[in-house]
Amino acid sequence: MAPEAPRIDPGPSRRHRGTDSYDDIEPLFGEMDAAPEDSAQRVALRAEILNRCLPLAEHIARKFSGRGEAYDDLLQVARLGLLNAVERFDVTRGSSFLSFAVPTIMGEVRRHFRDNTWSVRVPRRVKEIQLSLGPTIEILSQRLGRVPRAREIAGELEIDLVEVTQALIAGNAYQTSSLDAPAGEDGESAARALVDSLGSEEASYGRLEDYLAVEPLLGELSDRERQVLRMRFFESKTQSEIAERLGVSQMHISRILSRTLGWLREEALRD
The missing domain is CATH 1.20.120 (Four Helix Bundle (Hemerythrin (Met), subunit A))
Incomplete structure (x- = not known):
């Protein structure tokens, strides 16, 4: 067993919407x-x-x-x-x-x-x-x-x-673990057999990995591309709202998003 970590007051529960507590x-x-x-x-x-x-x-x-x-x-x-x-x-x-x-x-x-x-x-x-x-x-x-x-x-x-x-x-x-062994030992869900959880995955588990795959690539984008991504996915603005903010057509924003997301996907999957 690893040495005991110092006790840290977890404080109130935090939701990770908008800005994470460690940003x-x-x-x-x-x-x-x-x-x-x-x-x-x-x-x-x-x-x-x-x-x-x-x-x-x-x-x-x-x-x-x-x-x-x-x-x-x-x-x-x-x-x-x-x-x-x-x-x-x-x-x-x-x-x-x-x-x-x-x-x-x-x-x-x-x-x-x-x-x-x-x-x-x-x-x-x-x-x-x-x-x-x-x-x-x-x-x-x-x-x-x-x-x-x-x-x-x-x-x-x-x-x-x-x-x-x-x-x-x-x-x-x-x-290894028995498929009949109880899962959900974190106190947040009732105990159930591990086999019952197969085939399903907590959606938030992949977010951190997705971020780590994409984050180093963001620095290679242009300022305009990063700005469009930020407004679309962090500020939840529509393409029309982004176009109005930047003074361009909605079709132009659509092309930027399509090109940028395609490139990020290709580069992230490459390795």
Whole structure:
């Protein structure tokens, strides 16, 4: 069992609509770094950062639930990963905290599974590579300001892309569970057999992964393309409203959206 993470007051439940609680959190790191060591101000800022980012740890813990480990244990490990991310994040590099925290927390949870057992026989070479994935992803995330792609991980480790892919797949071979074992151990739903949940997936689980796939590509778009995407998907404006705001035709906005979304989809799926 991983060392106990410090207790963090989760505070009131937060809905992730509009602006997430961990968006624009980087300035707090700057203030924390500027505060004297062990000062009350530094302690308060650190606690604020941890509390604002708790939903991220909860989301990742829930994503790994149902694999033979209790949700409460996974949440404890995920919170420990969040604490590690806060301690290690270097705001001077200019990268977002989210792009660094996600692989750090997920790495901590994967290490928890890895240290318990492997339920499927995995070749030694693949195990060795899998052990190095967490630290490598963490280093690259800090350096690149986003989650690294498989090719970048292979380049950093100086190994073949196929080996990286095999190690990533092997990450699912930690521990098997009976299909009749109860799921929903997070207290948010009544216990039911794991088999009853097969074929259905919580819609919000994929949002974080979708964001991580697309986020590094947004910087390659033009200002106009990013502006149109922001108004359409974050401000929920219609194409006609966007066209009126920008002084162009609705058809022009339609073409921008179609071209931009097509390119993002193609690039995100490439790796």
